[in-house]
Amino acid sequence: MMQTNLDNIGILYVVATPIGNLEDITLRALRILKAVDLIAAEDTRHTKHLLNHFDIHTPLISYYREKEAERSEELVQRLLTGETIALVSDAGTPGISDPGAVLVKAARAAGITIVPLPGPSALTTALSAAGITDGTFLFLGFPPAKKGQRQKLLSSFVEAPWALVFYESPHRIDALLADVLTILGDRQAFWGRELSKLYEDLQAGSISQLLELATGKRNRGEFVLIVQPGSCEEEKKGENIEEILLWYQENTELSLKDVSRRIAKDLGLSRSQVYQKALELWAADKEES
Numbered sequence: 139m140m141q142t143n144l145d146n147i148g149i150l151y152v153v154a155t156p157i158g159n160l161e162d163i164t165l166r167a168l169r170i171l172k173a174v175d176l177i178a179a180e181d182t183r184h185t186k187h188l189l190n191h192f193d194i195h196t197p198l199i200s201y202y203r204e205k206e207a208e209r210s211e212e213l214v215q216r217l218l219t220g221e222t223i224a225l226v227s228d229a230g231t232p233g234i235s236d237p238g239a240v241l242v243k244a245a246r247a248a249g250i251t252i253v254p255l256p257g258p259s260a261l262t263t264a265l266s267a268a269g270i271t272d273g274t275f276l277f278l279g280f281p282p283a284k285k286g287q288r289q290k291l292l293s294s295f296v297e298a299p300w301a302l303v304f305y306e307s308p309h310r311i312d313a314l315l316a317d318v319l320t321i322l323g324d325r326q327a328f329w330g331r332e333l334s335k336l337y338e339d340l341q342a343g344s345i346s347q348l349l350e351l352a353t354g355k356r357n358r359g360e361f362v363l364i365v366q367p368g369s370c371e372e373e374k375k376g377e378n379i380e381e382i383l384l385w386y387q388e389n390t391e392l393s394l395k396d397v398s399r400r401i402a403k404d405l406g407l408s409r410s411q412v413y414q415k416a417l418e419l420w421a422a423d424k425e426e427s
């Protein structure tokens with residue numbers, strides 16, 4: 139049975155759908171998708187395939203990232219007039235690196251009951267096979283596509299004591315691994331690729347081993363990458379500040395400010411001291427060239 143709302147306003151169901159294997163749909167998801175008045179889908183054509191497979195004929199409306207705010211208003215109005223709506227994304231759980239949060243927030247603000255249905259997500263699927271023994275992790279979703287921004291993001295988590303979890307596409311996985319190696323060091327890591335599909339691939343090893351597996355290949359399938367926490371390894375980059383600074387200059391696209399902040403923290407020096415040193419060194423470098 140679907141829930142009924144005494145105020146005669148609708149209910150928003152947030153429905154997780156398979157991330158590759160259609161058998162992973164839950165019985166409850168099927169029942170709700172059949173029973174609601176409308177399904178708001180990230181890509182209606184994509185969801186239509188899923189619905190056809192299960193002989194479900196509920197009307198669809200598109201709900202995608204670029205239209206989230208506008209569409210949310212419209213859907214909230216429909217919910218307020220008593221319609222029940224299921225929100226789905228292309229795969230997995232809506233709102234997890236997928237559209238959904240804007241509608242959920244707007245619906246809650248309008249006093250609409252929200253019912254989340256548990257189900258597949260690449261995040262929890264990968265974590266369940268990763269063996270994170272202390273059970274803590276930080277989900278960072280998709281890292282920035284640009285190298286400089288990606289390195290900056292990574293550098294802000296050098297000291298994080300949790301496993302870092304990323305979503306990544308096949309054509310950027312090697313670039314992400316290379317930056318993790320540069321910025322975070324050769325930590326232990328795990329990837330889950332093509333989860334729940336025919337060519338499911340689970341790999342555990344050091345970042346350099348995973349990088350070797352990914353480099354120069356046509357990496358099929360989407361990835362979840364989990365990077366274990368590591369100890370600070372600044373000293374390995376050089377024997378003194380000058381060498382460490384030069385290492386950053388040669389190997390990263392981080393700004394002087396970011397590099398100084400990081401080295402100062404790791405070596406217990408003042409930031410201005412390191413920054414000054416970096417300025418001198420990099421200025422001297424320019425003069426020479």
Ligand code: SAM
Nearest residue numbers: 157230231234236259260305306332333360361
């Ligand atoms: N909302 C989804 C969820 O709950 O997992 C995630 C959507 S996000 C747009 C898509 C990303 O999730 C992919 O680029 C990949 O990193 C990850 N992903 C989705 N399906 C996957 C699968 N079958 N195997 C591995 N990673 C997957």
